[in-house]
Amino acid sequence: MNKEIISFAISATEARDITTFYQSYQRLNRGDYIVFQAAYQRVIITIYENKKHEHKVTFIGYGALSEARKWNKEAQLVKAKAPPEKGGWRCFADQIGSDEVGVGDFLLPMIVVAAFVRGKDIPILEKYGVKDSKRLTDAKIREITPPLLKIFKVSKLTISNERYNEVIASGENLNSIKAKMHNRALLNLFKQFPDTKNIFVDQFVGESKYFSYLNDPNEQKVINITFKTKGESYYPCVALASVVARYAFLLEKDKLDKRYKLSFPYGAGKQADTFAKRFINKYGSEQFKKIAKQNFANYQRTLEDD
CATH class of the missing domain: 3.30.310.10 (TATA-Binding Protein)
Structure with missing residues (x-):
């Protein structure tokens, strides 16, 4: 066996x-x-x-x-791995792509960004060192993103944690929120550049499931999408979207830090739990409910300890 x-x-x-x-x-x-x-x-x-x-x-x-299968009834055995893919860009034509940030952050908002890149402008991205934002320092992202935003068209959507909680309470789940935000961001650019044939999404769910979340008959869908995990490593538009999303995320953190005179932590680890208690002591639990994602385990732990 x-x-x-x-x-x-x-x-x-x-x-x-x-x-x-x-x-x-x-x-x-x-x-x-x-x-x-x-x-x-x-x-x-x-x-x-x-x-x-x-x-x-x-x-x-x-x-x-x-x-x-105690935790996921649809769990399947992992198949033998295919040979590793070679690195480098996979598309050099005009393209639109999207990525998101803030999904696993208890106290910071989720942001989705779509970016349009013309094939002739890809060397500009390479000049600025654009690649997956996770491989760039925050300082580098703050440095290169403003000039890039003067050159490239992007669409940015931000959902505050207060609004996120309302949508979750209405019956949506994390992936349905992400799918709808990706679609809207892509659509905003596709309307401006309707001849674009190459559209990419940094994959977070299967294709059929993604489109099943786009169930509003009044909302136009962007179709013919190529979904790719780690898409920022293969498509310049997704790489740019990743960098801009991270930049916007840093600015949102700056605003929260300034407003509450506290340094908001990333993620959902012990630092987030410690911060939550400090925040409640200073601003109260009612204000805390507005700035935290309430479907995170951290939220229930914090209220139980309060």
Whole structure:
């Protein structure tokens, strides 16, 4: 009998739930981006968090599939990996692409940016060193983005945490919000450049699921999209969108820091929990409800401790 390998994306809340469930079986780990690991029966359960604060979990071992399906009924065995793709841009024609930031941040807003790039202008991006924003320092992003915004057309959508909570309460989920924001940002640019044939989205959900979220008959859909994980590594427009989104995210943090005279932390880790308690002590729980994503596990923990 061979070892089974299962891997799938999870939310911050699901990461917290899985951690709590297997807490008694936790073991030490030293791997990059590993935030939790446990050995349960004959299965190793590992939770990862990347620099965008997105989570995934892997189950490896004998009986791993049945264990994984306790958390995801549609979990499947991981197929053998294809040969790694070579790096470099995949498209040099005119293009529109989108990316987002703030998905895994408890106290900061989510932002989606779409960018239009003409093929002839790709060397400009390379001149400024545009690539995946996660590989650039905040200082570099603050330096290069203003001049880029004078050259390239972008569409930026920001959903405050207060509005995010209202939409979640209405029955939407994180991916449906992201899909609708991506579609609207892409549409804003596609209306300006309707002859654009190359449209890319940094993939966060399967294609059929993405379009199923676009269920408003009054909202035009941008179709013929190429979905690609790590799209910022392959398409200049997604790389630019990633950089601009991060820049806008930094500006939103600046505004919150200035308004509340506190330094808002990134992510949803212990720093966010500590900050939340300080914020409530200074501004009260009612104000806290407006600035935090209420469907994060951090929110319930904070109110229980308050």
